[in-house]
Amino acid sequence: xxxxxxxxxxxxxxxxxxxxxxxxxxxxxxxxxxxxxxxxxxxxxxxxxxxxxxxxxxxxxxxxxxxxxxxxxxxxxxxxxxxxxxxxxxxxxxxxxxxxxxxxxxxxxxxxxxxxxxxxxxxxxxxxxxxxxxxxxxxxxxxxxxxxxxxxxxxxxxxxxxxxxxxxxxxxxxxxxxxxxxxxxxxxxxxxxxxxxxxxxxxxxxxxxxxxxxxxxxxxxxxxxxxxxxxxxxxxxxxxxxxxxxxxxxxxxxxxxxxxxxxxxxxxxxxxxxxxxxxxxxxxxxxxxxxxxxxxx
Numbered sequence: 001x002x003x004x005x006x007x008x009x010x011x012x013x014x015x016x017x018x019x020x021x022x023x024x025x026x027x028x029x030x031x032x033x034x035x036x037x038x039x040x041x042x043x044x045x046x047x048x049x050x051x052x053x054x055x056x057x058x059x060x061x062x063x064x065x066x067x068x069x070x071x072x073x074x075x076x077x078x079x080x081x082x083x084x085x086x087x088x089x090x091x092x093x094x095x096x097x098x099x100x101x102x103x104x105x106x107x108x109x110x111x112x113x114x115x116x117x118x119x120x121x122x123x124x125x126x127x128x129x130x131x132x133x134x135x136x137x138x139x140x141x142x143x144x145x146x147x148x149x150x151x152x153x154x155x156x157x158x159x160x161x162x163x164x165x166x167x168x169x170x171x172x173x174x175x176x177x178x179x180x181x182x183x184x185x186x187x188x189x190x191x192x193x194x195x196x197x198x199x200x201x202x203x204x205x206x207x208x209x210x211x212x213x214x215x216x217x218x219x220x221x222x223x224x225x226x227x228x229x230x231x232x233x234x235x236x237x238x239x240x241x242x243x244x245x246x247x248x249x250x251x252x253x254x255x256x257x258x259x260x261x262x263x264x265x266x267x268x269x270x271x272x273x274x275x276x277x278x279x280x281x282x283x284x285x286x287x288x289x290x291x292x293x294x295x296x297x
Contacts, residue, residue: 003087006077010060010088011053014271019048021143021167025151029159030291037154044110044153047099048146051114054095055121057088062125066195109152117145132200136175136209143171162224169217173250176213177257180206214250221246238290245283252276 022045031037060067060078064085067073077083096118103111124138147167151159183198183206225239252275256262262269270276 003083006083007057007087007091010057010077010083011050012056013049013053015056016049016052018143019045019052019146021146022048022150024147024163024167025156025159026154027288028163028291029154029156031154031156032288032292034154040106040153041150044103044107044149047103047114048117048149050095051099051118054092054099055118055125057092057095058122059125061085061088061092107153110149113145113149113152117142117149120145130196132197135197136172136179139175140168140172144168160224160228162220162227165220166217166224169213169220173210173213173217176206176209177253180210180257210254214254218247218250239287241290242283242286245279245286249276249279249283252279 023041026032026034026037026041057078060076063073064079067076067079073079078085078088096114100111100114100118103114120138120141124135124142128138129135144164144167147164179198179201180203182195183201183203222243225243226237228239252273253269256269256273256276262273270280
């Protein structure tokens, strides 16, 4: 039982929330209440989560020695011995085969995306995560592939390419924020022993990168609201109503790290900070209302 619990822990179910971006094509194309499309995307979400979980297993196998030096990561299932290494290796091989094989049964395009994602993440695990700048750009590419997966498994009619830009920039924003948190956490010179790429980062660089990507994210979203296909918004610019929520969320995160001294990773901040959660919830409800209510009235 303990190895099974360790396997689930290693696959990081909490991190699977990032995979909800696969629903972007469904939601923003106006197909949220299409049962067939919803079930297809949901199945794809499950397969993507399994694949992502297997990559976390590979990451922990590669980083086992470094993780043993980390105050928190040493408690993970593989470094702590809860999950035996042979079982971890077997799961890392079998799970991707099952996920990609299942995807082939209903969407070759989605299977190709899963393969591309797997290859990209393996390159990240063994090489790219050790190279400054390329490490965060690889994370961004992974998010774009997640969005593309959701678009390819259904037939979309009015999905704006600007959403790819928004997703990419938002993921880059979170990745840079995480690197900043890691650098601050290990400012005693031991950062590179935990993550090799950190030896080529410093706080001024990461702060400049964070400012650039924050501005770019906001501008990209603003352009998306203006350029959203009118078929979804009845020829109006109602999507602009959601802009203040996005601006507040970006400002709130910057406030937390610069004023409150929040040192947690961005995804942990999101799960803990109530004002940030409320802003995201209001944004989501407002946008869905704009997209779907006119067709229901």
